[in-house]
Amino acid sequence: ESTLGAAAAQSGRYFGTAIASGKLGDSQYTSIAGREFDMVTAENEMKIDATEPNRGQFNFSQGDRVYNWAVQNGKRVRGHTLAWHNQQPGWMQALSGGSLRQAMIDHINGVMNHYKGKIYAWDVVNEAYADGNSGGRRDSNLQRTGNDWIEVAFRTARAADPAAKLCYNDYNIDNWSWAKTQGVYNMVRDFKARGVPIDCVGLQSHFNSNSPYNSNYRTTIQSFAALGVDVQITELDIQGGSATTYANVVNDCLAVPRCTGISVWGVRDSDSWLGANASALLFDGNGNKKAAYTAVLNALNGG
Numbered sequence: 227e228s229t230l231g232a233a234a235a236q237s238g239r240y241f242g243t244a245i246a247s248g249k250l251g252d253s254q255y256t257s258i259a260g261r262e263f264d265m266v267t268a269e270n271e272m273k274i275d276a277t278e279p280n281r282g283q284f285n286f287s288q289g290d291r292v293y294n295w296a297v298q299n300g301k302r303v304r305g306h307t308l309a310w311h312n313q314q315p316g317w318m319q320a321l322s323g324g325s326l327r328q329a330m331i332d333h334i335n336g337v338m339n340h341y342k343g344k345i346y347a348w349d350v351v352n353e354a355y356a357d358g359n360s361g362g363r364r365d366s367n368l369q370r371t372g373n374d375w376i377e378v379a380f381r382t383a384r385a386a387d388p389a390a391k392l393c394y395n396d397y398n399i400d401n402w403s404w405a406k407t408q409g410v411y412n413m414v415r416d417f418k419a420r421g422v423p424i425d426c427v428g429l430q431s432h433f434n435s436n437s438p439y440n441s442n443y444r445t446t447i448q449s450f451a452a453l454g455v456d457v458q459i460t461e462l463d464i465q466g467g468s469a470t471t472y473a474n475v476v477n478d479c480l481a482v483p484r485c486t487g488i489s490v491w492g493v494r495d496s497d498s499w500l501g502a503n504a505s506a507l508l509f510d511g512n513g514n515k516k517a518a519y520t521a522v523l524n525a526l527n528g529g
């Protein structure tokens with residue numbers, strides 16, 4: 227196959243990208259994205275600050291632009307993200323305790339109801355674990371509402387849209403030997419044991435010199451999958467753009483049946499949150515395919 231999406235589909239997987247609504251008027255951007263990818267994540271437009279700028283007043287204008295572009299171009303959509311310490315609107319940052327807990331629940335219901343039946347998978351909770359060696363939760367206003375905030379978010383989400391897969395999504399949980407990975411693994415194991423609804427784990431997979439790709443990545447994917455959840459590679463980018471590393475990531479996903487898809491976090495290097503100089507994506511700033519693109523396509527095509 228000659229596009230990433232079609233090549234991934236040969237094994238029943240998807241290949242997606244983050245899309246920014248502000249770039250939908252850029253014809254080079256939309257022509258590459260329209261051709262190559264079959265899953266879309268809104269880079270910022272479905273986050274808390276975008277969708278509920280004032281408490282109880284939802285705004286889906288930008289989220290719907292991304293959603294409609296995706297569907298009109300035959301793509302499915304991952305929802306990103308419902309409960310997160312970052313990109314909270316000011317009113318939410320000012321809340322705590324029971325009122326913040328209720329606001330989180332109301333937010334999940336409001337956004338998931340709007341997109342009910344339309345989303346392949348939601349990143350219900352994003353980045354709730356601490357960096358470093360503790361293996362424990364990140365301190366945040368949400369965490370301070372009580373340790374059960376994550377399971378409450380997942381139970382709320384299941385009731386709001388039973389058709390959506392519900393994911394926990396985080397970065398630096400790709401290296402099996404890291405405490406953060408083990409912390410999330412233990413949470414997912416506990417959720418499965420207690421019947422807390424969770425369907426998938428998102429490995430963001432932002433690789434750089436401080437958190438490089440490690441050959442135990444396949445072990446991480448296999449280990450999560452063995453708990454009975456799907457694994458999705460949700461925000462892949464590799465600083466420096468190594469074609470070999472990109473191919474390794476794809477081959478590790480292909481090796482695990484429950485690794486159901488891969489999304490890169492942007493289209494061209496110039497679209498990356500890391501800046502064009504990071505050279506982290508599959509297309510250069512002129513829209514040309516990079517060596518990393520060819521490596522990914524070849525891996526998806528089985529060779």
Ligand code: G3I
Pocket residue numbers: 269270312313352397430461499
């Ligand atoms: O849109 C405003 C613009 O009006 C304003 O003038 C400008 C000045 O700062 O900011 C613009 O908003 C920026 C927004 O991106 C859109 O470009 C925000 O400042 C900036 O913080 C925001 O960054 C996003 C970041 O999440 C915020 O946490 C990145 O685009 C987005 O790629 C990044 O994505 C995250 C995932 O959601 C979660 N995992 C990590 C990943 C990378 O950080």
